[in-house]
Amino acid sequence: MGELEEFRKETEAWLDANCPPSMRWSETPGTNPALNDDLAWGGRKATYPNPEVKQWLDLMAEKGWTAPTWPQAYGGGGLSKAEAKILSEEMRRLRIKPPLVGFGLTMIGPLLLEYGSEEQKLRFLNEVCRGEIRWCQGYSEPDAGSDLASLRTRAILDGDEWVVNGQKVWTSYADLSDWMFCLVRTDPDVRKQEGITFLLFDMESPGVSVKPIELISGYSPFCETFLEDVRVPKDQVVGGVNNGWTMAKALLGHERSMISEAFHEREESNQLVDLADKYIGRDVHGRLADATIRDRIAQLTMNKACLDLTLRRSKEAAKQGQQPGPESSIFKYYATELNKDRTALALNVLGPQALGWEGDGFDAAELQATRSWLRARGNSIEGGTSEVQLNIIAKRVLGLPD
Amino acid sequence: MALVLNEDQQLFKNTAADFVKRESPVSRLRRLRDSGDQDGFSRELWGRMAELGWQSIIIPEAYGGLGMGYLDLACVLEECGRNLVPEPLISTLLLGANAVLLGGSEEQKSEILPRVAEGSMLLALAYHERGARYDCCRCETRAERGENGYTLQGEKVLVFDGMAADKLLVSARESGAANDRNGISLFLLDPNAAGVELSAQSTVDTRKAAVLRLSGVEVPAAALLGSSGEAGTVLSEVIDRATAGLCAEMLGSMQGASAMTLDYLKTREQFGVKIGSFQALKHRAVQMFVELELSRSAVLGACDAIDQGSEKTAELISVAKARCSDAAVLIAHEGIQMHGGIGMTDEHDIGFYAKRARACELTFGDAAYHRDRYARLQGF
Ligand SMILES: Cc1cc2nc3c(=O)[nH]c(=O)nc-3n(C[C@H](O)[C@H](O)[C@H](O)COP(=O)(O)OP(=O)(O)OC[C@H]3O[C@@H](n4cnc5c(N)ncnc54)[C@H](O)[C@@H]3O)c2cc1C
Numbered sequence: 001m002g003e004l005e006e007f008r009k010e011t012e013a014w015l016d017a018n019c020p021p022s023m024r025w026s027e028t029p030g031t032n033p034a035l036n037d038d039l040a041w042g043g044r045k046a047t048y049p050n051p052e053v054k055q056w057l058d059l060m061a062e063k064g065w066t067a068p069t070w071p072q073a074y075g076g077g078g079l080s081k082a083e084a085k086i087l088s089e090e091m092r093r094l095r096i097k098p099p100l101v102g103f104g105l106t107m108i109g110p111l112l113l114e115y116g117s118e119e120q121k122l123r124f125l126n127e128v129c130r131g132e133i134r135w136c137q138g139y140s141e142p143d144a145g146s147d148l149a150s151l152r153t154r155a156i157l158d159g160d161e162w163v164v165n166g167q168k169v170w171t172s173y174a175d176l177s178d179w180m181f182c183l184v185r186t187d188p189d190v191r192k193q194e195g196i197t198f199l200l201f202d203m204e205s206p207g208v209s210v211k212p213i214e215l216i217s218g219y220s221p222f223c224e225t226f227l228e229d230v231r232v233p234k235d236q237v238v239g240g241v242n243n244g245w246t247m248a249k250a251l252l253g254h255e256r257s258m259i260s261e262a263f264h265e266r267e268e269s270n271q272l273v274d275l276a277d278k279y280i281g282r283d284v285h286g287r288l289a290d291a292t293i294r295d296r297i298a299q300l301t302m303n304k305a306c307l308d309l310t311l312r313r314s315k316e317a318a319k320q321g322q323q324p325g326p327e328s329s330i331f332k333y334y335a336t337e338l339n340k341d342r343t344a345l346a347l348n349v350l351g352p353q354a355l356g357w358e359g360d361g362f363d364a365a366e367l368q369a370t371r372s373w374l375r376a377r378g379n380s381i382e383g384g385t386s387e388v389q390l391n392i393i394a395k396r397v398l399g400l401p402d
Numbered sequence: 403m404a405l406v407l408n409e410d411q412q413l414f415k416n417t418a419a420d421f422v423k424r425e426s427p428v429s430r431l432r433r434l435r436d437s438g439d440q441d442g443f444s445r446e447l448w449g450r451m452a453e454l455g456w457q458s459i460i461i462p463e464a465y466g467g468l469g470m471g472y473l474d475l476a477c478v479l480e481e482c483g484r485n486l487v488p489e490p491l492i493s494t495l496l497l498g499a500n501a502v503l504l505g506g507s508e509e510q511k512s513e514i515l516p517r518v519a520e521g522s523m524l525l526a527l528a529y530h531e532r533g534a535r536y537d538c539c540r541c542e543t544r545a546e547r548g549e550n551g552y553t554l555q556g557e558k559v560l561v562f563d564g565m566a567a568d569k570l571l572v573s574a575r576e577s578g579a580a581n582d583r584n585g586i587s588l589f590l591l592d593p594n595a596a597g598v599e600l601s602a603q604s605t606v607d608t609r610k611a612a613v614l615r616l617s618g619v620e621v622p623a624a625a626l627l628g629s630s631g632e633a634g635t636v637l638s639e640v641i642d643r644a645t646a647g648l649c650a651e652m653l654g655s656m657q658g659a660s661a662m663t664l665d666y667l668k669t670r671e672q673f674g675v676k677i678g679s680f681q682a683l684k685h686r687a688v689q690m691f692v693e694l695e696l697s698r699s700a701v702l703g704a705c706d707a708i709d710q711g712s713e714k715t716a717e718l719i720s721v722a723k724a725r726c727s728d729a730a731v732l733i734a735h736e737g738i739q740m741h742g743g744i745g746m747t748d749e750h751d752i753g754f755y756a757k758r759a760r761a762c763e764l765t766f767g768d769a770a771y772h773r774d775r776y777a778r779l780q781g782f
Contacts (some may be wrong), residue, residue, distance in 0.1 A: 007620070026761070035782070089415045102754075177527060187757070195509045239450075261607075263763070270780070270782075275781075282680045287777070287782065288777075288782050294777055294778075294782065295770070295773055295774070297777070297778040297782065298773040298774070298776050298780075298782075299773055300781070301725055301776070302720075302721045302773065302776055303696075303727070305703075305718075305721050306696040306697075306700050306725055307696070308698055309405060309700060309702070309703040310695060310696060310698075310699040312405055312699075313405040313406060313699050313702065314697075316404065316405055316406045317406045320406060322406070326691075326695065327695040327698070327699070330695055330696075334692060334696070346567070346599060375593075390684065390689075391599075391681070391684070391685075391690045392687045393547035393691065394684035394687060394688050397688075397691065398664060398684075398687055398688065398691060399664075399668070400664075400666065400667060400668065400678040400679070400684050400687060401675075401676045401678050401679045
């Protein structure tokens with residue numbers, strides 16, 4: 001047996017023996033809760049109503065398998081790409097949930113690995129891997145959204161500390177997070193992209209205050225964050241002073257691939273067909289009884305198939321050592337638009353049962369569908385709007401003039 | 403599974419691209435049209451394609467071919483599509499030779515396939531009947547079994563490259579009702595046989611087809627291709643493979659049309675700036691690009707499925723044809739619009755792309771047809 005096969009056998013045995021039952025996805029389609037439920041986001045403020053969530057996090061963190069490919073010195077598993085692939089395949093096969101999710105693993109971690117100082121890596125990555133700190137992203141401001149580089153939150157050096165003043169907005173989970181990675185203006189007198197710095201700070205620092213904002217979906221995942229004379233030690237700059245725009249772009253790359261990945265391979269059976277069976281039924285030929293809905297479900301499923309094939313194509317090219325092709329530029333745009341279409345179509349399938357907000361007469365899945373439709377509207381806004389994606393592709397890929 | 407071309411395939415594709423660029427700019431299609439060429443293509447160029455091995459790609463080695471796959475064939479078809487190359491790869495190879503390959507006897511394969519591979523025989527598949535829309539098993543043409551063979555009676559339309567073919571393959575019904583999948587047989591037919599009447603059709607894309615009228619045509623028993631009454635299944639599979647091939651050609655044509663349009667966006671000036679700087683046009687150009695990339699994935703997925711003998715082949719072919727149909731029409735329409743007045747002139751090549759896009763869309767099922775088929779295959 002080859003070394004990798006050995007690794008697969010051991011991994012499978014360990015996972016199967018150690019993963020608690022509630023950390024496995026149910027096999028019955030449609031009975032799994034939304035992706036974010038019952039997953040560990042980590043952090044000092046985390047509560048674990050289900051103790052198995054914490055138990056699984058700790059077990060996996062001990063092996064370094066919350067961040068399988070990161071070096072062991074930083075709390076990762078030190079696995080090769082091939083080993084990491086085996087781990088994720090075995091987890092999928094055994095229907096095991098991820099032990100930890102969040103911006104630490106998907107955004108700031110990869111950025112620190114690439115650009116952080118050795119001390120920063122040792123200090124922050126270990127905490128990320130063990131799920132001890134949760135991160136939020138402080139980019140957007142009231143007057144700086146798509147035009148992010150015009151941000152105005154000001155940082156002025158005072159001795160060994162930056163003093164930060166300003167306001168961030170749409171900061172997802174700021175109220176639940178322990179640390180923020182943040183873009184601030186450190187030089188107002190140069191081209192706007194050249195006077196920005198990437199800073200990390202503790203949300204418990206004096207001068208930081210957070211106010212949740214309610215979304216149209218009724219939830220409050222994001223906040224306004226106010227920064228008043230917040231003092232940040234100099235060694236918490238990543239990538240050098242006035243080099244923040246480069247950091248921001250590198251991190252946006254991670255963010256966009258995370259967002260498009262999130263919509264990939266989630267569905268196993270065709271949930272829209274399952275829903276249509278329940279709410280619409282079949283005609284005598286065995287076809288869904290509403291021909292228009294049937295056509296729209298087919299269209300959407302086929303669109304999804306095209307996206308999945310494109311993601312696969314991109315992965316295969318990467319495996320052959322090729323640079324990401326032009327196709328990779330469309331993922332964020334297309335995956336989010338598709339998710340918007342999917343959640344919207346689900347409401348048409350449900351019909352009047354999708355009217356519910358709360359109270360009697362609607363089941364949990366129906367209420368969730370309505371809220372998912374609303375939440376999904378934000379998919380093409382967060383992480384760079386669809387229009388901005390189209391601008392970028394027009395310029396970088398098609399070479400169209402400004 | 404492979405959705406990325408390997409080195410050999412890439413090399414093969416580059417060679418095809420060079421050949422097409424050198425030998426067949428779109429102006430050649432225009433010349434063929436303007437000179438009223440009967441065939442609508444060049445037999446001389448067909449011969450040179452055979453030297454490159456194009457007609458041999460999907461023919462097994464046992465019959466003088468190369469025994470390669472659909473991913474390989476797609477490389478050639480895509481490059482042909484890029485410049486709207488009109489040579490009869492779809493009709494002779496994907497329809498004709500595939501019918502022989504999938505339905506014929508050992509003897510028939512040995513007789514016909516090597517000649518197709520060497521470029522010395524043109525085939526046409528006469529299956530489509532007026533009003534059948536996209537149902538390849540709708541067949542009212544009759545075959546009556548006699549003492550020494552069969553008598554054929556009926557009419558076929560849109561027989562692609564039917565006027566030029568050295569041999570015709572005709573579907574005719576031995577039993578059953580007009581729409582039955584069972585009871586259809588395929589026959590090899592000499593276009594010069596008594597009772598065969600062929601008349602020319604020109605399609606919108608300047609290609610050639612034929613109406614085939616069969617009035618009491620006598621064919622020997624040996625003309626039956628494969629087994630009696632079972633051609634419905636063969637035809638479906640042949641059309642599926644031809645559909646995958648057509649999609650690869652469409653993928654190339656979409657790129658030809660997009661490149662032309664993008665080029666115009668970068669050169670044409672109005673209001674003192676390049677028109678490609680207008681965001682209203684930029685976003686629509688990106689939309690075209692997105693469709694193109696998704697189409698490429700779908701085409702590769704379908705061809706790979708055929709090569710792997712995947713059980714999802716039919717589904718993936720529908721995914722590809724639906725996508726390519728919509729994308730090709732979008733790119734054609736936008737191509738004309740973004741060229742403004744010049745896009746409406748016969749003088750400009752974008753119109754050739756638009757016409758071919760439509761013709762391909764309406765061949766082997768449009769997007770709506772394939773969505774319906776996909777839903778059926780998926781059980782909803
Ligand atoms: C659910 C959600 C979570 C988020 N989480 C975070 C977070 O954690 N941290 C964070 O920093 N930010 C976060 N954001 C903010 C997000 O990044 C911004 O909302 C986004 O970049 C758009 O900025 P804006 O809201 O100011 O809209 P604007 O930039 O004002 O855009 C308004 C409209 O104008 C269009 N537009 C703007 N510029 C152009 C242009 N050049 N061409 C064409 N159209 C244009 C936009 O596409 C949009 O349709 C989140 C947003 C959402 C919805």
